[in-house]
Amino acid sequence: MILKFILNIALIISGIYVFYRLQYYFRKGVKNKNLFQSVMMTTLAIFSLIIPLYIGDVTLSFYYIPMLLLFLYNKIQYKLLSVVIVFMFYYFLFQYDLVQFIIFLALITVYQLIVPFIKTPKMSVTILSSGLFTVIYLILLYAFVTPISDKTLVAFFIFSLCATILVIKVYEDIDKIFTHFINQEKYQYYDSLTSLGNVRMLDRFIDDAFKKNETVSILLIDIDNFKLFNDMQGYETGDQLIKQVARLLNNHIPTGGKLFRSTGEEFSMVIPDISFDQTVRLAEAIRNAVESTKFHVDNTHVINMTVSIGIGFKTENKNVKKDIIREADNMLFAAKKQGQNRIMFAPIG
Template identity: 30%
Template sequence: MLSFIDNLFVNLCVLISLIFIYMQVREKLEIEKKPSVLSTLIEGAAGGVLGILLMHFSIQVTADTIVDLRFVPVMLLVIFIGIPPAIISSLVVIAGRFLFGINISAVAAAVLMLALIAGFIVIHKSSKKSSAEVNSYKTGLLMIVYSNLVFSIIITYLITDFDTLKNLIPSYWLISLMGGLTAIFFVEYIRKTQFLLMKYESESTTDFLTGLNNVRQFDSVWNTLINNATEKDERLSLLMIDIDHFKKVNDTYGHPIGDKVLAELGKILTHASRSFDIVSRNGGEEFSVILPDCPQQQAVELAERIREKVEAHEFRISSTESIHITISVGVATYPETVPDTAEIFVSADDCLYKAKRTGRNRVCAC
């Protein structure tokens, strides 16, 4: 029995290692963001290949019969990804099993896998019906127990030696339960870790209120575009935008309404700008739009268009009430109005305050 457990434990270690590697590759390639058909094929093929690799580290019980944890990748796909890739994975595993020899054990393995994928689908759908949120551990445990029962029946048909069975079946139940639940824990852990990492990366560059670039990301993009403009001798324009009398909005209607106005303004700026312009919230009620390869005249026209859209927009503060706001905009362009890239930001900021000093709700260009 000890040798069975040792070999199954090796299979489990291989399984966990391969899951970890695939999860990292999956994240790097952003498979979830690919077209659904392509991602389904990739996920299914990957699960199938993982199952075949596990067979290479399987236990040779008899001359024709091997035992391993190839069902686990299929189970994980059903729980975490979806049924279509799991079906593809099971078919790949079946085909892969025949590479080890065409015999009664291979046929039995194919029957086993077909029975497992059918049972896994039923268990998964039943779990979704009973609860809005599927408990991966509970669902996985049911799948593992079902898999072990089907395995025990089929292996008893293939192996008639009682001494072999009394060692193999308990060992398999123990390792498959441990391996299956460990695999679920591992996938859950990696998914949560990747989610948190993506969240922190997003929050480090994105303004939480408007979804625009924050000042940190603005600085990073701005430095890159300045270098590009200098090296390629391209024009680079910058709009600095500030909401007129925004303090009055906060004092009159409260900060929640003020936040709502800021978020709505962020959408207007994004929609009014060109698709490749970079819109940021630089802090408080101050925003900016970086305009790559944009001449001064075009930048002023775009700034005026934004100002008009903001002035005409109704900012809803309740179901029955709306307000209007205005903005002041400063415009600077390299090299047309500012010969030194280091002075673009300062020049646009000076123009912004000139717009405010000369009556607000206007565009000033330097």
């Protein structure tokens, strides 16, 4: 029984790793995490049926451990679907005892009705509920299937509890590790605070826009006196203000354009295929919108902020990327120097 126990645990743990490795390899992250977890736990439950444990006249399996995790973490529709699929394999393919599954189904129903509402850490809930689940499960098997000795009951209980603790801990660790890797790769090109593209993505987008479009507008938008806000209100409040400004700027992006967070309080907006006059009007509209908006410091206090904007504009005669970026940067510097809360641009022609 010890060898079968080890094989079951190794199978479940390696299965968890393989599932996460596959989803990381094919597309770094999954859109429907509940579906992914449901497929994973259902598959592991079916795999566990391949290596049963024989205790006297009773054939037991650790298939219920992945199912316990599924019922602890997932949505009801996926739980029901998984139970149906596992039953099909359990009864029709492997031809295990039907009474055992009915007992399992009754217990998992009670588990679903009680456990999600217990306000304690999930690890504690899983360990305690798994232990209680196993004890009641074996007692019911003793009552309705076949007698099981006290020594066997205690041994299986210990094995089951150890298996559950180990599996849940490995599952949570692997989930955190792969989530960390996914976020690390994502934030190579995205700003973690605003979810806007960062300077790396900005550089790629500008390169692409310069290749495909005759005109490209670059707006460098800098929040005026932002260091003062940070010093007075604290960095957490500063972060909230940054997010509010990002949402406002997003509402002004023309079709085909894109907004990026370049540095702490500086944003870049790149818009292909609009005229110079349209660019200037857009910049002025953004400046006015920021100036007239009340930004929330907390639930009761609001403040006013302003931005300075420098414009760079690519034409057929002026089309070197670094020159256009330098032009926008110089215009932003001029706007700051001349009093802030204004837009600056170099004349065309």
